[in-house]
Amino acid sequence: MRLFVRSGGLLALLPVLAAGCGRLRDTVDRLRGQPLVLGATISPAVPRPDLTMTATDGRPYDFGQRTKGRVTFITFGYTHCPDVCPVHMANLAGALKQLTPAQRAAVTVVFVTTDPVRDSLPQLRQWLASFDTTFVGLRGTDEQLAAMEQAFHIPPASREDLPGGGYGVSHSAQVFAFTPDDSAHVIYLPGMPAADYVHDIPRLLRGAF
Amino acid sequence: MKRRIGIALAAAAAAFGGCRVVPVDQTGTVGWTRGYLVKPAAGSPAALYLWITNPTAHGDTATAVRLAAADSAQIHRTMAMGNGMEHMTPVVALPIPAHDTARFAPGGLHVMVFGLDSALARGDSAQVTVTFARAGDVTGWAHVITYADVDSLLLR
Structure with a gap:
């Protein structure tokens, strides 16, 4: 019983210990002059905009409110794009599959169509669902x-x-990444492989960039 | 099996149509060493990526691409405009210098494929013909992949 309680206590501490280790690694990387993220950092950062568009379910989607405090990847494109846009979405989807459930639950991916004439809401939904059913289309x-x-x-x-x-x-064509401070400090250029997102997402969740 | 049928069809087409059939890994003439046709999502246009190599002593120019299983195809180049914008422009003539290779890849050269047969599935092969100014029609194959495969096959 005592062992169970002790084990339970240790298990409960694991996320805290993991976060602590992550922050320690961030500090070491900073001291060594190593990049914390593989995306490009931008300055000034882009504040998370409080703007509303229409989601694929036909309802208004207040980007600022719905994604507040969350790591959010947002990019612009169109579903008839054969090259840059689908590769972005496929690589993001591939990266999300490699996260822990807790990390995955803390990330939102948003795609804004720049071709509202051809990208009807059903077309946008079907296209995004071919990558990940949770991706938000606006x-x-x-x-x-x-x-x-x-x-x-x-x-x-x-x-x-x-x-x-x-x-x-x-x-x-870049992907903007918002961190929990509601600013996008990091962008990802076309062709960013899934492995680089997997490297960066835990750091973005810690607000390290 | 599907690939064998395709090769047989291509051989027949060569015999009767006069074009040369070149396997994917051919050498000695203009052709391609890698060909990947990315199955589109939600009926969107597909993308075809080729590594067109010219092992001959003469420069050549790719002028057109067609696929047996698609309505039409155009060579395009995606270009970064320097302000974060990506611009896609048609390429009507793509020079392939002697002893050189044009590597199509996401964010650069690609063939935009319209009206691709939706029955094509990942793992199939699709017949591709590229017209060159000097070598004429060269027919070969491209492997059908999905966008999830692009990262490992074309971005590394």
């Missing part, structure tokens, strides 16, 4: 999209016709 009016882009200090997406019909959309 669609808005031109004004809502412009406000979101301005909040991230990125140029507006633009439509460009392709030969033979159809069009592509030029858009910001």
Whole structure:
């Protein structure tokens, strides 16, 4: 019985010990001049915007309120993108699968469509679900999209016709990562492998970057 | 089995259509050493990545790509604009210098594939024909993969 109680106590302490070890590692890495995260740090940081768009369930989604305090990856793109956007989403999905349940539960991934004409809410939902059913898809009016882009200090997406019909959309291609302090200090460029996200997410959860 | 049928079909096409059939790992002429066709999500266009190599002493130019299992295909290049923006532009002629390789990869060169047969599944092979200005039509194969495979196959 005493052993059980002791074991239980130790088990309860494990997350605390793990967090402590993580912070100790952060301090050692800082002292050694090593990067804490493999993403690129940006300054000034982007404050988490308090803006509302429409989620794929058709309901308003207040980005600031719904993701407050959470590690949040957010990127802009379109479902007809064959290259950068699906690779981002696949690598993020691959990374999330490698987290502990507690880490996974603390992370939100948001995709904002820059092609609201073709990206209906069902199309957006189906596309995102092919990567991870928990990914949040947001669609808005031109004004809502412009406000979101301005909040991230990125140029507006633009439509460009392709030969033979159809069009592509030029858009910001980095992934912004918010930490629990409700600021995005870190961005991830296209082609960031899942392993790098796996390396960074525990640190982002600790607010280390 | 599906691959064997495909190869037989390609051989027949070569015999009757006049194009040369080149296996994926061919050497001695312009062709590709790696070919990955990424199955699209939710009916979106697919992406095809090739490592086109030119072991000959003469430069060549890729001018068109077509797939037996798709409506159309275009070579595109994704370019970083320097302000965080990515811009996709069509490539109507892709030079492949002598003894050089053009490596298609996410965030760079890719073939945008429209109307891909949705029956193609991960692990299948898809027949691809690239038209070169000098070598003419070269037909080979691309492995069908998913976006989850891109990280390990094309980003490392």
